Structures are given as C-alpha cells and as structure tokens.
C-alpha cells in the first residue's frame with residue numbers, strides 16, 4: 453500500500469510529465485493509488501491525462517501504469533489444473549463485429565477456458581453485451597464465483613465488467629472521455645491490458661482494427677497500437693499476440709444486435725460467411741499456437757474451423773446461454789437446425805429493401821455510414837446507460853466481389869420508430885460502391901492483413 457500523497461506532490465508529478473520527464477515506477481504507483489483512493493483531485497487527474505496524451509510514455513512507464521491499474525482491484529485466480537488453458541480475445545471495436553459470440557464457444561470446444569469480459573456499444577461501434585441481451589433471459593452480470601463455476605462446467609462465459617475489476621480504469625476512462633484524451637497510446641494500452649491482466653490469462657489475442665470505421669484509420673498507427681499492447685501484455689506474463697484487420701465494410705452479413713445473434717448462430721451451425729469465419733479461425737488459431745495446443749497457425753485455424761462444422765461450438769454456445777439464465781426451451785430452439793429465430797428474438801416491425809441502381813461488381817460497402825444511420829434509428833447509444841432497440845439493424849444481401857444486376861435487392865434495413873427517412877435512404881444508397889474489379893480489390897477480401905506473435 454502506497455502512502456497517501458498530498459496535493460502538492462501530485463502537482464510535482466504532473467509538472468514532471470508536462471515537461472517531458474519520465475515517471476518512475478514509484479511515481480506511477482502513487483498516481484494510480486491516488487486515483488483509486490480518491491486522494492487526488494479530479495482536476496489533477498485530468499491534467500495528468502493531458503500531460504500523458506501530449507508527452508507520451510516510455511515502454512517502462514506504460515508497463516508500470518498498466519500493472520498498477522491491474523493491481524488497483526481484484527486479480528482473478530483459477531484452479532491450478534487450468535494452467536495454460538485460460539485465454540481471451542479483445543477487439544478495438546467495429547461494425548458487425550460478432551466474432552466474440554462465435555469465438556468464445558469455439559475455443560471452449562477446443563478445451564480452453566474463456567472468461568470473456570466484454571463491453572457495451574458506444575457511438576457507432578456495437579457491443580457484445582448488447583448483442584447477447586437481445587436473447588431473452590441472457591444475464592451478463594455474473595459474480596466471480598459463478599463465473600468460475602460456468603467455466604468449469606461449460607468452458608466459456610461472456611459477462612460484463614465487475615465492480616471490483618480494475619476500479620482505477622473506471623475513473624480514468626470517464627475522465628479521458630471528458631478531457632479528450634481517449635486516443636492516447638499509453639492510456640489505451642493501460643486500460644485494455646490492465647483488465648485482461650486482471651483476468652489472469654495464459655494467452656491473449658488482440659484484434660486491432662484499422663480503416664474508416666475503426667478507431668485508427670491507417671494501418672501504420674494501428675500497428676503501433678498493436679505493438680504497444682503486445683509488448684505490455686507479454687511483459688505482464690500473458691502470452692500476447694495480435695491481428696491487424698480491416699474495418700471498412702461491415703464484418704459478415706448483419707449489423708444490429710438481434711440480427712448479429714442470428715448470424716452468429718448461423719455461423720455456429722456451419723453456415724457463416726467466409727470473411728467472418730476467416731477472422732474467427734485466425735484469432736482462435738493464434739491463441740491455440742500461443743498456448744501450445746497447435747503447432748502452426750494453419751493447424752490452429754483448422755482445429756477452430758472444425759468446431760464450427762461439427763456442432764461442438766454450437767453445443768458450447770447453448771450450454772453457455774443456459775448457464776447464463778436463458779430458459780432451456782429458448783436455448784434449444786435457437787440452436788436447432790431449422791430455427792424460426794423470430795419466434796424467440798424480437799424482429800423489427802418494418803423492413804425496407806434497397807435495390808442496386810446499376811449492374812456491376814460490389815467493390816465496397818461503407819460500414820461507417822451504415823453504422824451511423826442505424827445508430828440514429830436506435831440501434832446504438834451516444835451516452836452510457838441509454839436504452840437501445842435490439843431489433844434495429846441491416847442485412848447485407850450481397851458480398852464484396854459479387855456481380856450484381858440492376859434492380860437487385862442489396863440491403864434490408866430493419867427499423868421501428870424513428871422510421872427510415874428518405875434522406876437516410878439516399879445516404880444508404882451511396883454506401884454501395886459498384887465497378888469493375890481491379891487487382892487491388894481482389895486482394896481486399898480477407899480482413900486479416902497481418903499477425904503479430906509474442
């Protein structure tokens with residue numbers, strides 16, 4: 453336990469960072485303890501965050517910040533026989549990103565233990581917890597003891613953050629938002645890796661996205677973030693790897709909470725889109741390589757892909773739903789081969805199909821504009837705590853690279869109140885790029901552009 457610092461001491465720490473100095477481990481511990489114990493004023497936290505945003509941090513400082521944040525709350529512990537088995541993935545957020553819903557049960561089917569702590573959607577990005585909550589009865593709040601029981605019995609669970617996990621991040625994240633310091637490499641690293649460190653993982657894989665609908669628009673800056681996350685994750689004793697993946701067009705065929713649950717279930721039934729399956733198997737395959745369960749990425753990908761074909765990942769998803777509060781008849785119904793999904797999930801009252809205005813090859817779909825339109829139709833929230841409409845979303849009826857005719861339906865929008873307006877319809881008509889495929893475009897079908905191993 454660190455000593456309580458005075459306001460004057462915090463002032464010195466802020467000045468040191470503001471002037472470009474390197475904070476010592478001790479100074480960083482004092483700062484994080486001050487945040488946790490509330491002995492530092494909010495204005496001082498805000499000033500320190502801005503100093504870090506402007507001057508950055510050396511790797512040693514980022515490591516110390518992350519470690520102290522992790523130790524600000526409970527650090528989970530697992531049975532000794534799970535050594536090497538506890539794994540998780542984290543994504544920097546995207547549009548149509550339902551990877552967690554497929555990957556967690558697939559990894560459980562491979563024998564891993566996956567205590568997946570996920571987030572809610574904010575701004576244009578979707579959140580895994582919101583998606584799961586479109587399933588009647590699904591409870592994302594599970595006490596740590598229950599979490600361990602579900603992992604023992606099922607192998608995976610997907611839950612929200614607990615009160616006791618990295619309390620310093622709760623304070624820092626809210627103040628980063630208020631002080632425009634969210635996009636700082638050391639602060640992002642500290643926030644993400646401290647929470648994963650508190651899960652006491654053996655291996656972690658990060659899906660760092662770049663593109664028009666990602667936090668970082670260009671590959672180079674996404675790569676710098678990935679390197680920082682990988683370096684600090686490994687320095688805390690978790691084998692940490694990363695995938696750099698494109699976030700331009702929506703991932704898979706559906707965007708919107710209940711629609712993405714449907715697509716995840718279809719993928720778990722062996723009927724997923726190639727791009728989604730490739731991303732899931734690459735992330736899962738990397739984890740299997742990192743915890744020495746597969747000899748190569750190709751082998752790991754095959755092992756994960758098999759769980760989607762043979763029904764074993766689907767069985768894990770069903771068991772996870774039941775363990776997290778979904779009634780057995782509901783879980784069974786969603787997982788049966790020929791489900792009428794909307795006997796269980798809520799379907800929006802209105803659907804409108806958009807048609808192509810000419811023939812051509814689908815070159816691109818702007819996921820950012822699509823997400824913004826769906827957000828304004830009620831699919832997402834602008835502030836934490838706002839309610840959302842789980843039934844709002846869109847289905848892409850064509851794939852990138854596909855040849856389409858004039859007048860062919862290409863997008864089905866699901867909405868209630870507010871209704872889809874003529875202005876929004878025009879915006880959506882513009883997100884489809886048609887043309888003649890070039891060599892450049894034939895290479896953009898795969899979302900994954902690079903993998904980084906520990």
Ligand code: IUR
Nearest residue numbers: 634639640641643644667
């Ligand atoms: N997710 C987090 O948990 N922390 C962050 O700082 C960001 C995303 I950006």
